[in-house]
Amino acid sequence: MRYREAAVRRDELRRRVEQQGYVASRSVAAELGVSDMTVRRDLDQLAEQGLVLRVVGGARRPDGAPFVTRAVAAAAAKEQVGALAAGLLAGELVGPGAVVALDAGTTVEQVARRLPGGLTVVTHSVPVMAACADRDDLTLVGLGGGYHAPTRSFGGPETCAQLAGLAVDLAVLSASALRADGLSCHDATEAATKRTLLAAAAQVLVVADAGKLGARAPVHVAGWDAVDGLVTDDGLDDRGRARLARWAPRVPVRTPAGRLDPEPR
Structure with a gap:
């Protein structure tokens, strides 16, 4: 047509x-x-x-979709991803006393609501801060900067400078799109914060619902070589599995059905 x-x-x-x-x-x-x-x-x-x-x-979209709109979209899938990722943090990926940096994003917020105790949580996300603030079994480090309403997070040079001075055991990262060249998002400031998180962390776990696979976002964040693991929901179909096998053959993928192991090195 x-x-x-x-x-x-x-x-x-x-x-x-x-x-x-x-x-x-x-x-x-x-x-x-x-x-x-x-x-x-x-x-x-x-x-x-x-x-x-x-x-x-x-x-x-102007300033990206509002946070509340994105939170409702694929809500069940994001809860599923959040629960699975938090379970991995309960001993398999990090131990008590580890420093975990949580990115902004509605899926990462679901991880924050289910975190195991004994962690130090570093974040620039206001919803993540709110989820952790009343937990006596977590140590919370909140990062400041310029406030970005669509993601309800802080960002910019001040945020990146604070992140750059930290040693992080694991970063839990969100993405607006997962494509052949890696991770993308909608905003250059958001991308800069994510790259600083990547640089500060010894390990990087990406959390994203299956709808992000093949989606579009204008700002490239990083390639798959920067990612140590991906957690997604049971909406990942055979086509999606085949895409990930081509795009990120070295990255282990976790779904509720189990682990998709990477190719041997």
């Missing part, structure tokens, strides 16, 4: 940005049967109306 009428085409572009979080102008132009220049003009107009935010190569 060719989207020749501008109003219909822009409605479709806005719908895709809202659902996917990000569209690449070149690929969406091919899908709609119009030129790349036409799509760029459409996205520019939508941006002027405040309906999308233009980024290099395409457009994304």
Whole structure:
């Protein structure tokens, strides 16, 4: 189907940005049967109306989806991932006294609600801080910086500087998209914080529901070589397993059904 009428085409572009979080102008132009220049003009107009935010190569939702909206999306899957990841923290990945850094994100919040005791928790996420603040069996280290409302977290140079001075045994990282080249998110400041977490941690565990596999997000964070493990939900189908086997053959994947072991080194 060719989207020749501008109003219909822009409605479709806005719908895709809202659902996917990000569209690449070149690929969406091919899908709609119009030129790349036409799509760029459409996205520019939508941006002027405040309906999308233009980024290099395409457009994304303005400031990303609100935290509460993302928390509701795939809620059962995120709870499943959170419970599984927290269980792994209860002795298999780290022991009592370990320093664990928790990223921002609705899935990481589910991990925080189920943490085993005896850990020092480092985080820039306000919901994670709230989940840990009243726990007498956890030591909480909250990081400051510029507040980012869509993720309900702090970020920027101040946050990264605080993280860079810490020695972290394990970082639990979220991602907006899992693709062949690794992890992506929607915001450059958010990506910088994630990269600093990666650099500070001896091990990195990524938590993401299966819907993130093959999703789109404009800012690349890191490749699969920076990841030591992935926890996802039972929505991971055969196609998703095959993708991960191609994209991240060295990364062990945990699902409620068990562990998908990586290829031997």
